[in-house]
Amino acid sequence: MTAESRLRPLTEKQLDVLRRFAAFEAGIDELHRALAGVFSIRIETVQGSRRPDPSQPIVTCNFSIPEPGILITRAHIEKALTEKREGRITERDLVHWATMLLHNDAYVLDPGDEDIIAEWLNDMSLNLDAS
Numbered sequence: 088m089t090a091e092s093r094l095r096p097l098t099e100k101q102l103d104v105l106r107r108f109a110a111f112e113a114g115i116d117e118l119h120r121a122l123a124g125v126f127s128i129r130i131e132t133v134q135g136s137r138r139p140d141p142s143q144p145i146v147t148c149n150f151s152i153p154e155p156g157i158l159i160t161r162a163h164i165e166k167a168l169t170e171k172r173e174g175r176i177t178e179r180d181l182v183h184w185a186t187m188l189l190h191n192d193a194y195v196l197d198p199g200d201e202d203i204i205a206e207w208l209n210d211m212s213l214n215l216d217a218s
Contacts, residue, residue: 097150108187109188111157118187124149129145157194
């Protein structure tokens with residue numbers, strides 16, 4: 088039995104929470120509860136600081152990658168920026184959202200805009216203040 092064959096597929100409920108999280112319809116706590124046992128992410132602090140360092144998250148992934156993956160498009164980025172600009176989410180929320188999208192294998196970036204989406208997500212994850 089290979090390591091890949093021992094991974095569990097995500098349930099429809101877990102996939103639904105992942106989709107809703109990407110669209111800001113579910114929060115990070117709901118996502119963590121839904122993925123308990125199959126996915127975890129921990130963001131350490133910068134050494135000698137209290138500031139979180141999303142560039143080095145500790146990720147544990149124990150699920151088989153869904154086919155197709157949950158597609159992340161420019162519309163997701165636009166919605167994220169609108170949510171932040173209109174005060175519905177904090178900068179910390181934006182950092183956690185972007186970091187999750189980058190490090191959770193259930194998400195795939197739109198191939199037509201992959202470079203720009205990756206750039207924006209990396210900027211949000213690494214350059215904003217999550218403290």
